[in-house]
Amino acid sequence: MSQKTDAGTPASKGRSELGIAALLGAAGAVVLVDASRIAAPYSQTDVVGPRTMPIIIGALLLVSAAALAINVLRGGRGQAEEGEDVDLTHPADWKTVLPLVGAFVLNILLIDAAGWVISGTLLFWGSVWALGSRHYIRDGLISLGLALATFYGFYFGLGIKLPAGILAGVL
Amino acid sequence: MDVFNLLMQGFATALTPMNLMYACIGVLLGTAVGVLPGIGPAMAIALLLPVTYNLGPTSSMIMFAGVYYGGMYGGSTTSILLNTPGESSTVITAIEGHKMAKAGRAAQALATAAIGSFVAGTIGTALLATLAPFVVKFAVSLGPSSYLSIMVLGLLTVTAVLGSSKVRGFASLGLGLAIGLVGMDPVSGQQRLVFGIPLLSDGIDIVVVAVAIFAVGEALWIAAHLRRNKTETIPVGQPWMGKKDWQRSWKPWLRGTAFGFPFGAMPAGGAEVPTFLSYVTEKKLSKHPEEFGHGAIEGVAGPEAANNASAAGTLTPLLALGLPTNATAGVMLAALMQFGIQPGPLLFENEPLLVWALIASLFIGNTLLLLINLPMAPLWAKLLRIPRPYLYAGILFFATLGAYAVNMQAFDLVLLLVLGALGFAMRRYGLPILPLIIGLILGPRIEGQLRKSLQLSGGDFSGLFNEPVAIVVYILVAVLLALPVFIRLWRKYGPQKPSTLHLEDQVRA
Numbered sequence: 001m002s003q004k005t006d007a008g009t010p011a012s013k014g015r016s017e018l019g020i021a022a023l024l025g026a027a028g029a030v031v032l033v034d035a036s037r038i039a040a041p042y043s044q045t046d047v048v049g050p051r052t053m054p055i056i057i058g059a060l061l062l063v064s065a066a067a068l069a070i071n072v073l074r075g076g077r078g079q080a081e082e083g084e085d086v087d088l089t090h091p092a093d094w095k096t097v098l099p100l101v102g103a104f105v106l107n108i109l110l111i112d113a114a115g116w117v118i119s120g121t122l123l124f125w126g127s128v129w130a131l132g133s134r135h136y137i138r139d140g141l142i143s144l145g146l147a148l149a150t151f152y153g154f155y156f157g158l159g160i161k162l163p164a165g166i167l168a169g170v171l
Numbered sequence: 172m173d174v175f176n177l178l179m180q181g182f183a184t185a186l187t188p189m190n191l192m193y194a195c196i197g198v199l200l201g202t203a204v205g206v207l208p209g210i211g212p213a214m215a216i217a218l219l220l221p222v223t224y225n226l227g228p229t230s231s232m233i234m235f236a237g238v239y240y241g242g243m244y245g246g247s248t249t250s251i252l253l254n255t256p257g258e259s260s261t262v263i264t265a266i267e268g269h270k271m272a273k274a275g276r277a278a279q280a281l282a283t284a285a286i287g288s289f290v291a292g293t294i295g296t297a298l299l300a301t302l303a304p305f306v307v308k309f310a311v312s313l314g315p316s317s318y319l320s321i322m323v324l325g326l327l328t329v330t331a332v333l334g335s336s337k338v339r340g341f342a343s344l345g346l347g348l349a350i351g352l353v354g355m356d357p358v359s360g361q362q363r364l365v366f367g368i369p370l371l372s373d374g375i376d377i378v379v380v381a382v383a384i385f386a387v388g389e390a391l392w393i394a395a396h397l398r399r400n401k402t403e404t405i406p407v408g409q410p411w412m413g414k415k416d417w418q419r420s421w422k423p424w425l426r427g428t429a430f431g432f433p434f435g436a437m438p439a440g441g442a443e444v445p446t447f448l449s450y451v452t453e454k455k456l457s458k459h460p461e462e463f464g465h466g467a468i469e470g471v472a473g474p475e476a477a478n479n480a481s482a483a484g485t486l487t488p489l490l491a492l493g494l495p496t497n498a499t500a501g502v503m504l505a506a507l508m509q510f511g512i513q514p515g516p517l518l519f520e521n522e523p524l525l526v527w528a529l530i531a532s533l534f535i536g537n538t539l540l541l542l543i544n545l546p547m548a549p550l551w552a553k554l555l556r557i558p559r560p561y562l563y564a565g566i567l568f569f570a571t572l573g574a575y576a577v578n579m580q581a582f583d584l585v586l587l588l589v590l591g592a593l594g595f596a597m598r599r600y601g602l603p604i605l606p607l608i609i610g611l612i613l614g615p616r617i618e619g620q621l622r623k624s625l626q627l628s629g630g631d632f633s634g635l636f637n638e639p640v641a642i643v644v645y646i647l648v649a650v651l652l653a654l655p656v657f658i659r660l661w662r663k664y665g666p667q668k669p670s671t672l673h674l675e676d677q678v679r680a
Contacts, residue, residue, distance in 0.1 A: 085393050131397070
C-alpha cells in the first residue's frame with residue numbers, strides 16, 4: 001500500500017516516464033495561463049470567481065509534475081496495468097497499435113462524407129486485420145454486417161440517424 | 172413502515188415487463204462483460220450510455236445496476252477458470268478458486284462463488300435499503316460547506332488511499348479536474364480552456380471521456396501487449412455443492428458480507444481491503460488451515476461475498492450523497508446527470524420512484540444472476556474462446572459508434588482518440604484511472620459548492636468551516652493524509668513488530 005512503485009515490471013522503461021511529468025507540467029502551465037487570461041470583475045454574488053479553481057488545479061498539476069519527476073529520477077517506476085489478455089513480457093507492439101490508430105483516423109475522416117456504413121466497415125475490418133486476423137473474406141462480411149446492423153438498429157431502434165453519406169439513396 | 176411501502180412501490184415499477192426485460196438484458200450483458208477479458212462493468216456502462224438516451228432514466232439505471240452486479244458474477248467465473256484476475260478485487264478468488272479448479276473442484280468453487288455472491292448481494296441490498304434513508308435524513312440538513320468537505324474527502328481518499336502510488340494518483344486527479352474545467356463557467360459565463368474552438372465551449376462530454384479512457388485506452392493498451400500464447404481454461408461442468416461444502420461456506424459468506432458492506436460504503440473502502448480481510452479471517456478461523464493455498468472453499472466463499480457486499484455498499488453513498496467511490500459508480504452518476512437528474516440527498520425526495528425501482532431491481536437482478544449463473548456457467552466459460560481480434564476490434568467499433576452518437580460530430584472522435592491515447596499512456600505508466608474519472612465528475616460540483624459556501628458567508632473563509640460536519644470531515648482528511656507518514660516513521664523508529672499487517676504476505680504464504 002505504501003510507495004511500492006516498481007513491481008518488477010519487465011522491459012525496464014528507462015526514464016521515458018519523465019515524458020508524463022513533462023505532459024503534466026505542460027497541462028498545469030496551460031491551465032494557469034488560461035486562468036490568468038480570464039477577466040473576472042469582483043462580484044458580491046460570486047466571491048470565488050471563475051479563476052480560483054483553475055489556479056488550484058494548475059498548481060496541483062505542476063506540483064504532481066515535479067513530484068513525479070523526482071520520483072522517477074530516484075528510481076520510482078509506474079506499474080504497468082495487467083489484465084487477462086495482457087502479456088507484459090514483451091515490449092509494446094507498435095506494429096499492432098499504429099494500424100489500429102490508422103483505422104481509427106480513417107473512420108474520423110470518412111464518417112461524415114462516406115457515411116457510417118462504409119467508414120464503420122473499414123474501421124472494424126482494419127482493426128481486426130491490425131490485431132492479427134487473416135480471414136479476409138469472413139472478416140469483411142462480419143464488418144459489413146456489423147456496420148449495417150448498427151446503422152439500421154440505431155435508426156429503427158433508437159431513432160438516431162447515423163450519417164448515410166454517399167449511400168444516402170441506397171440505404 | 173414507510174420504507175417498506177416505498178420498496179414495494181419500487182418492485183411494482185421494476186417488475187413491469189419492460190423494466191424486467193432491461194434488468195434481464197443488464198444481467199446478461201454484465202455477466203458477459205465480466206467473463207470477457209478486457210471489458211469491465213464500468214466500460215460496458217460507458218459504452219451503453221449513448222444508447223440509453225431514449226430509454227428514460229429508470230429503465231437505464233435498472234439495466235446499469237444489472238450490468239454492475241452481473242460483472243461481478245462473471246468476473247469470479249473468469250478468475251476461477253483462468254487464474255488471471257481482471258480486477259484487483261478478484262485476486263483472492265483467483266488464488267484459491269483456481270487451485271480448487273485445478274484439483275477438479277471447479278464446480279464447487281463456481282457454486283460457492285455464485286451462491287455467496289447472491290447471499291451477500293441480497294443482504295447488502297437490504298442494508299442499502301434500510302441505511303440509505305437514514306443517511307439521506309442526516310444529509311438533507313447539511314449546508315454547502317459540509318457537502319464540499321464530504322466531496323473533498325471522497326476525492327482525496329480515492330486518490331491517496333487506493334492505488335499503489337500517491338504521486339501518480341494526484342497526477343491523474345489533476346488531469347481529470349482539468350478536463351472538467353473545459354467549457355463555459357456556469358456562474359460567470361467565462362470560457363475556460365476553450366482555446367477559441369467553438370466545439371469545446373460546451374465542455375467535453377463525460378460520455379466521450381469515459382468511453383475514451385475506459386474503452387479506447389484499454390483496447391489500445393491490450394493490443395500493444397496482446398497475449399499471443401493461449402491461456403488455458405479449465406473445463407467445467409454444472410456447478411454444485413455437497414452438504415459439506417455448504418457447511419463450510421455459509422459462515423464465510425456472512426462474515427464476508429460483514430466485511431464488504433461497510434468498506435464499500437466508505438469513501439475509500441473499495442473491494443480490495445475487505446476481500447483480503449475476509450481471506451485472512453477465514454484462514455485463521457478455518458478448521459483446515461492447511462488447505463489454504465491449495466484450494467480451500469472458505470477462501471473463495473468469504474472474499475466473493477465480501478466483493479459483492481462491497482458493491483451494494485458502494486451504492487449507499489452514490490444514491491444518498493451523490494458520491495461515487497469506484498469507477499462503475501462514477502459512470503452511473505454520469506448517467507444520472509445525463510438525464511438531467513441532480514445527484515445528492517434530494518434524489519430520494521425528487522425521484523423516489525427511480526431510486527426505489529433501482530433498489531428493487533437489485534434484488535431482482537441478484538436472483539436472476541443466481542438463476543442464470545448456476546446452470547449456465549459452462550456456457551459462459553465458452554465466451555472465453557472468442558477470437559481476440561474480434562473482441563478488441565468490437566470494443567473500438569462500439570466506442571466510436573457510442574461517442575459519435577452523442578452529438579453526431581466527427582470532432583468528438585478526435586477527442587476520443589486523443590483521450591484514448593492518454594488512457595493508453597496512463598496504463599503504461601501506472602497512473603490510476605479512477606481519480607481522473609472521479610475528479611472529472613466531482614470537480615465541477617466541488618467548485619459549485621465552494622462558491623455557494625463562500626457566497627453565503629460573504630467571502631469570509633470561515634464560511635467553509637461553519638458546520639460541525641465540515642470540521643469533523645476536514646480533520647478526517649488531515650488524519651488520512653498524515654497517517655502514511657506516521658506509519659513510515661513508526662516502522663523506521665518504532666519497536667519491531669511481527670508483520671501482522673502485511674495482508675499480501677499472508678495471502679502468498
